[in-house]
Amino acid sequence: xxxxxxxxxxxxxxxxxxxxxxSQAVQAGxxxxxxxxxxxxxxxxxLIDGDIEAQIExxxxxxxxxxxxxxxxxxxxxxxxxxxxxMDNFGAVNTVMERKLATPYPxxxxxxxxxxxxxxxxxxxxxxxxx
Numbered sequence: 001x002x003x004x005x006x007x008x009x010x011x012x013x014x015x016x017x018x019x020x021x022x023s024q025a026v027q028a029g030x031x032x033x034x035x036x037x038x039x040x041x042x043x044x045x046x047l048i049d050g051d052i053e054a055q056i057e058x059x060x061x062x063x064x065x066x067x068x069x070x071x072x073x074x075x076x077x078x079x080x081x082x083x084x085x086x087m088d089n090f091g092a093v094n095t096v097m098e099r100k101l102a103t104p105y106p107x108x109x110x111x112x113x114x115x116x117x118x119x120x121x122x123x124x125x126x127x128x129x130x131x
Contacts (some may be wrong), residue, residue: 010034079108
């Protein structure tokens with residue numbers, strides 16, 4: 001009989017709480033899967049004000065907080081997926097990532113989408129390997 005996978009739920013107050021039926025992150029072995037983060041202020045749960053670069057910065061701050069709660073950093077990220085309602089904002093994603101991450105950069109995909117939760121313009125998720 002196949003045993004269910006063992007995993008640990010990661011949760012922190014330094015990032016917005018889940019707004020649906022999901023966890024902020026799940027760790028299975030040395031791998032951490034961080035759920036999509038939109039530019040929510042963790043204290044209020046509201047979308048932040050500001051230009052797209054500020055919103056992207058908030059998304060990465062939220063991911064970083066969840067990574068820390070799992071015992072990791074951006075250095076442990078192996079893959080980001082970025083979701084944008086306007087692909088013209090792709091350059092701003094690169095600007096923020098260059099500022100927040102060190103080389104060598106992780107893998108990344110950018111996906112254009114019609115809409116995101118709460119009317120956000122950007123969302124990102126991440127996969128970390130801690131081992």
